[in-house]
Amino acid sequence: MKINRLATAALIVTGVLVSAAPAGAPMGPATAFLGDGRWAVGGEYGHEQMTLEGFGTVTERFLNGSSTFWTQSAQIDDLTSNMFFGTLAFGIGDNWDIFARVGAADAKDEIVAPSAGGSALETRDDFDGGLGLAWGVGTRATFYRCGPWSFGGLMQVTWFRPSSSDFSIADPLIPDESWVGDMKLDYWQAQASLAATYQVDKWRFWAGPYLQFLRGDMEFSGAAILDLAGASTIRWAGDLQESAQIGGHFGANWEVSEVFDVWVEGQITGDSWLVGVGAMLRPEKSFGI
Numbered sequence: 284m285k286i287n288r289l290a291t292a293a294l295i296v297t298g299v300l301v302s303a304a305p306a307g308a309p310m311g312p313a314t315a316f317l318g319d320g321r322w323a324v325g326g327e328y329g330h331e332q333m334t335l336e337g338f339g340t341v342t343e344r345f346l347n348g349s350s351t352f353w354t355q356s357a358q359i360d361d362l363t364s365n366m367f368f369g370t371l372a373f374g375i376g377d378n379w380d381i382f383a384r385v386g387a388a389d390a391k392d393e394i395v396a397p398s399a400g401g402s403a404l405e406t407r408d409d410f411d412g413g414l415g416l417a418w419g420v421g422t423r424a425t426f427y428r429c430g431p432w433s434f435g436g437l438m439q440v441t442w443f444r445p446s447s448s449d450f451s452i453a454d455p456l457i458p459d460e461s462w463v464g465d466m467k468l469d470y471w472q473a474q475a476s477l478a479a480t481y482q483v484d485k486w487r488f489w490a491g492p493y494l495q496f497l498r499g500d501m502e503f504s505g506a507a508i509l510d511l512a513g514a515s516t517i518r519w520a521g522d523l524q525e526s527a528q529i530g531g532h533f534g535a536n537w538e539v540s541e542v543f544d545v546w547v548e549g550q551i552t553g554d555s556w557l558v559g560v561g562a563m564l565r566p567e568k569s570f571g572i
Contacts, residue, residue: 366386449466
């Protein structure tokens, strides 16, 4: 039985950095598994659905040069994202791994704009952002081992920039007027998890709680169309955040050989879920440090 104080401290420091950072992603095994000085390359895929809340300011500029602005909320229902990552990982010690990933992710959902005037009126349209850049960093550590059991945790932060989408909705204040233009979503997500892992032969099964925090920007740029003619230009800029922060994660890792692992995982909160798969190749030769 051994507690790795260095790995524990490193995970806490990483958590402080993540919480001070300016989006969900696969997490993979919740304990370190590379070994001291060993490195690995791999790939991950995740499919996620979550609900987000948005709040920001609409600025409307008219043809005569005048302008007006007001606050406008938004509900992003069932943001669905497919993400693909290539991963590079390194074992700092027997109980501490760090990793970085880069890849691409898309985002599709329905954006709902309630009436700013407080009435029951709401307008909506689909956002369809294609694959755009996604990247992230993280660390996983093992705190304690006892026979087939081990206990550890993971922290990571991932940034997402799906491509922009055509977007058109009725004006939340003037139903006869339409907003037509482009919508863009940029967001990042930080996750911190703890888990218990049980090993049976070449299989490891894990489960535990996790926290997630999502922050991002939503920006619409376009024109207000009234009676088939452009009446003004519109810019709607808002902040995004998650609807639920606490959830659970679970998964299974199969050590196919001494150098190759594959895993499947699940994540769930009150307003989001993710399923993911991953694979990691660990060359036999270490860096010898």
